[in-house]
Amino acid sequence: MQIHTEEDIIQLVKADPWMMEILAAAKSLQLPDWWVCAGFVRAKIWDVLHGFEQRTALPDVDVIYFDSTNLQEAEEKKLEARLRSINPAIPWSVKNEARMHVVNNLSPYTSAIDAISKFPETATALGLSLDEQDRILLTAPHGIQDVINLILRPTPHFIEHTELIPIYEMRLVSKNWKSIWTGLDISSNSQD
8 A cells, every 4th residue: 555645644544443442542531732653653654555464563652742730750650540441452651741851851842743843753753633523633743754755764853963863773773663664764873
């Protein structure tokens, strides 16, 4: 199957009951500025582009939100527990991006989408949400061209802050994406 547009990605997700169930569970928390992001979106696209019949297992399903009124990590753990009660088979990870800039030693994020834009890889800087009518929303701060063309490179934020490049390079080694998705074209650093 070919993927050319954001609408193509939305239709793939819409046709995937497992992904829709995860989005509905995240929506049920009624979090401000929430998104299910990163590998949850990227892996679906790469699996389809590689013609995989089976979904690639995810180490976690990242749910992010932006709430500057409660920056306690304990709140995130409570939200993870609520999601586990809805679907215990999912490896949920919940993070409030209003506090994650401190963990990541960066300037404060202005929104969840701002945080997504500062993820390590352009192909990972993707998020899905549902609106009030349960229509799928896709955010792709750096566009979808890299992910649909199987290109893995650092985001502009990582390129601009060269001290972050080792994080990107460590992820390339630890995630070992090319062993799963053999068609990937990987940029090893900002110079490629």
